[in-house]
Amino acid sequence: MKTLVIIIHPDLENSVINKRWIEELKKYPEKYSIRDLHSLYPDEKIDIQQEQQLIESHHKIIFQFPFYWFNCPPLFKKWLDEVLTYGWAYGSSSPYKLADKKIALSISIGINEEDYRESGKYKYTMKQLTAPFEITFDYVKADYRPFFAFYGAEYHIIAERVEESARDYISFIESL
Template sequence: MRITIDDKISEISTKHIVLPSKWNIQAQSVKGSSEESKSVNFYLKTFEQKVYNTYHQLIRENEAVSCEMLKNKLLGKDQENRMIIPIFKDHNDRMEKLVGKELTELEKYPEKFHIHQLHKVYPDQKFDIAAEQKLIEEHDHIIFQFPYYWYYAPALLKKWLDEVLTHGWAYGSSSGFKFGGKKVALAISLGLKEEHLQRGTPLKFNLEDLTNPFEAMFDWIKADYQPYFAYYGMTFEPSEEWIERSIPLYLEFLDRFNAENEDINVA
């Protein structure tokens, strides 16, 4: 890819090789409709957007931006000591900012919402199974709120589902299906933009497809599974306005979910 700023040119590799015969010069994309062509074109469009976003980020941080400065930022050369933990933390910080604002709003209504943050209650990830099951039994409306990682819930929530929804309590002929009949839904924050996560894109599936395992699980334990709440775009430098916008949407979702005016447990 060629970058031009103030008549100065710099080139940066996209790490994709395309034969000249398969390149559409006018459209600046790979010819054809094969999955490989779609995948490369999607990557190029995403990379182009990344260049655009990085350029404007530098504009906000600096008075003048050069090709070399932009290229170094894209390649990560401006932060050579950046390790994998801070990289994950960048993503988590954005999610935490969103979740923090939403939970702050929910805490204004203790008579309506019981907020149960697993990572704070169990920093060692050792669950009190009996206490968790008792908490579920005490509530009829339950929301599982989490950021979406690699096509599923974070490891802590997966561990909770594995250890708390036990045979003999949540399912099984002698269990009494303690989760049965309870209204349950997911509240999910995602890094991707909504248009990226659709059938027919290189990612192949939409969020409804990807949450089918949750529906199957809750159906198995006879819970009343409801439509999810989703908020997208959290890795695309979301503005304060974008984050604030989620709050009334989430509260509206909870009001619809809690139509019978019963307490909700937000886990």
């Protein structure tokens, strides 16, 4: 069964990391279904039923996005708010359609990893800053997994690091 990779990047054309990750994913069309939410929904009118059907038809789901302002792009939050509906994703009589599905985040982060420590510049770890996603997916009974990250995208865009991250990304997904 294919892994669904949902891309939420508001400026993919100017991306280095996310664009390279997508190129790597596209080498394996038999393994990955790729959805670019910004190209699908430029007006941000999400086809909830279609998104729910895609979630139902995949066992592994990756949300790939850049981390900025210590959060996800607004379209990802909107997607969560609209797609994870009461009676479908959760609720007293809900079928919990995400139950036991493996969910992970793949995040490109502009800041260096050492700045995301309790003793670092930003005082919080990425695990702490991504806790709302973990809680959200736990709430809908999904099997939330640790995230994959590329740190220092604003500072260290070295071709070798980018290539290594693309290979590591595929290995990460395969290990879920």
